[in-house]
Amino acid sequence: MGDITRPWVVDNELSTRWPVYTRGNVGEVSSTVATPLFWSMIGGPPSEREWQQALAEFGAFDTDEFRDGVIDIQGLVHGYVYLNLSNMRTFGARMPGATPDLMDRTYLGDREAPAYVPHPDDQRPEYTARILATVQRVMSETGRPDIEEHRKTAEKLRSARPDYSSMSEADLVAYQRLVMREYYPMFTRTHLRMVYEGSIVTGALEDAVAPFADPGLAVRLTAGLGNIASAAPNHAMWTLGRTVRQSPNLTALFEQGVASLDERLRAATAPEITDFVAAFDEFLYEFGSRSTQEWEANARTWEAFPSIPLGMIDRMRLQDEDKNPVQQSKRLREERELCVTQMRETLADQPGQLAKLEAALQSVSVYSPAREQSKTNTIRVLHEARLPMAELGRRYADQGIFDRPDDIVMVREGELDALVADPRSFHNTIVERWAWFDRLSELEPPFIVEAGKIPSVTEWPKKTDPGAETAVSGDVLTGLPACTGVATGVARVITDPEDAPDLEPGEILVAPLTDPGWTPIFTSAAAVVVNVGSSMSHAAIVSRELGIPCVLGVRQATKRITDGMVLTVDGGAGTVTVH
Template sequence: MREPANVLHCGGSSPAVAWSTINAGEAIPGVVTTLTWSVFGERTERGLRGAFADLGVLTEAQVARPARPDDRVWDIFYGRAAANLETFRSLADRMPGTSGDAMESQLFGTVRPGVSSRPRYQRYPVVAAKAPMAMWGVAGRLERAAEHIAPWWRNTVAAAPGMTADQARGSLDAAMRKFAGVMRPHIVASMLCQGVYEQVRAAAERANRPGLEIAVLTGYGEMAETAFVGDLWDVSRGRLELVEFLARHGYHGPNEGELAARVWRLDPTPLEKLLGHYAAMAESAGPRALETARAAEREAAEQELLAASPRGARTPAGIVLKVARRFFPLRGIGKGAFLQCVDAARASALRLGVLHTEAGALSAPEEVFHLTVEELAAPQLPAGVGDLVASRRELHERYRAIELPEFWLGSPEPVTTPPAAVEGPVVVTGIPVTPGVARGVARVVRDPEVDEGPAPGEVLVCRTTDPSWAAVLIVSAALVIDIGGPISHGAIVARELGIPCVIGTRDGTARIADGDLIEVDGSAGTVTVLQAGDAVRDGGSA
């Protein structure tokens, strides 16, 4: 039997290797449960490495998860997923059209001082041969997977309450196979989006229109990240029943990447207040109206880019824009499909939890979240499972009480002291990803399962986002995110909805207090505290 620390804590890393919780936290934020990491850990590693093999950067023999943490793409430290920056940079430096600097900037929001790209040209011929095949094949792979997984997910969660133990274990196994199968093409699409973003950014620079890529890479119509917002809008208008909405989108919800989370099909309560907000809004403020406006803005930005480009660069720029229109919507398709696999695993695991509780092996069904997939898949739970669950639960709670730095070398030192107070006006800086200026009262959300979401006109300030957050963005005046880059899901959704957004602030949730009156400049990448929350609540003015 594995010790708990081996489940939620990496065995250590060389002092020369840099790690970061940024971006990895977008997939599974915060301290995860044992079951969640046993689903995501090795399967996502293989998906990441498999994607780079499809692109020609790695060989197929290099897809297996390396034994040494230093050689992995990601791992877990104190219960938190972290990305290996050295591995990511090394892989990007082997690809034409991007670089280690571009990868770190777009996926992690910054390039650390003292590091620079080191292009490695040995794999360029292989990438040149394999990447086009991967690029033109990935859309079909993801679309076919999504068409298959969606009805399978609906059938699985509907049948789960009546499953036998063997059926639940079989369903859990199917969920793991489908998760692994969709993760690889999903990451191929994500990596291609990163490369396309870099090419569009470079085209805007050549056209002497820096920053125009923000307007170009939006307005693609009803994307997977925003499709359910349109359906929820229809529920608020009485055009769709809530039960049908949950049958389509019930796998979404607060912290949906965590298997222990209460997604909407288990608890639709978070939707009730949102539906009230939606009902009070004008039809012209609805998601479909916003998407139409964004599409027109994108088309105008594309024409501006082409017209301003040097004559010899117009044809290549046109090709890149066409590729962007095809590939940017794919990220949401892949993420939706693997989240449905996660929810099917959640339903199967909970059913096993009920059966094991009825048999007296567990004290409550939710204890399954402190077991691994392999332990649940076995005909019998491990001997001494009660003590094992208790020790892992205690470890999980202990990890929740500490913080990790955003970047570190080797093994991290937990952060035990709060950041020092900053004298003078508070101005938080980040990456501008949606232009526009908005003022509003800050609603700081650190844990979406506990903290109340924004009221209409408030500014959502959060650590990271998952797709379910799109539902609250439509009522928000602006969005401020600590973690992520210009192609993170939060940035994509904010652009689609036309909401001023600054991402990659690092410490926005620490420096901005709930109730502060703030101004978000999504063009400059700044967030200014205009008035402290106490003064706002007391009726003061800016």
């Protein structure tokens, strides 16, 4: 490969109006180098258009504030996705009750950033009025029927999936574009708007519990809500795991290892095994779009790689019944209801503060499930656009045109027509891009960059560099409380969900990130510690639904903690103590 200091294939020019960018928040859902197909088909321009519109619908911006046809809210620097922190600071300046400093704490935690420089357009009364109207709407809503309609639409699209193997190469491209043009914009814009609307609810809850001076109170009040879409796979996997545990024939197949397990299951003829396979296929139909790196064009989805969910089921079958997520959710719900009763009694003579609490609780019960369902809906739709691209990649690999099916992701969306017209002409370009991609993937991108001040990529450290001192006995690592509870156990560092079979019952999972593809592993862990994340991240919401003590945002946890360390995780205090 040649000069990697040049911009990556789909890098974009950073904004000078909003010049500061961060990997905070976005790094947990896009941890690797963005492939050309992902950024040009899914992220980048397609998402930017909807993101700008979502902010305008929220009332915080006008679309004409953004550069026409250019990416401002996101950034791609040597292949790594960034979020525009300056833009979020403007949001904080315009949002009643918020500040630019609050946005820094939300997205950066305790990390430092260049000082906020006010812009004349940051604070304007017309935006405040529009945002207040949104706040009033959000806090008065008792349901989100639009999210339910989207769920039905996504389900209908899934049920109408065509037979990709019978389609021409041009038809595969056309179908992908149909889904991305007719469905994806509406779904992703709604989800992005839900993120901002959800922040209103989070802020309202924190304000309502502030008089109690209990940092873990807001976490307890968002536990055991029920109907959390990203927790549903855990419940389904638990049921499948119980089926395995109760069947000697299934247990014998699982104990041979996860490798080739799917093939062994499908080759068996015993009735309980064929029943299990049928139930597993139903699981894949419903949840097969899930994965880590869920926005990527070549995400390793459960449908395409069934060994991943089978590995998670394998861990669940070993758990005792007290880990049953249904029972855990019931326990958390009862604890939450008791907590609410006690708070109501305390505030009985403070009607104003009690009204704040009641409004916040109502909004939390609406928005936590709705936010997770909106993400699930969006990913399910996106999956139907990725599959024809996966078929195209497999077809060209089978014909010897591609070296591997994944080669398709090294092609930009705008190059697909040329690819179909002359696929062999792309071979050298794809090989060069993979080599380039691999070299960038070795690097640790800066957490914060500024337009015009990006350090040379040759100065970026490698991900394999130590980067942090290993923790020693007595150290207390701190992060964000995600789910209350205390657990002590042996640490198991897992950097990929495909390594789930390494996790033994009673161990503490230490993981790098928090997207929904990870969360089924939570059920098999005594507690969870994660490098990144926030109080409204998917891991936080799911851990609170499952009752797993969880601490997020423990900086470099996967480097400071090693396998075999004994840890005590206090999910309410946000601490990890090394013994």
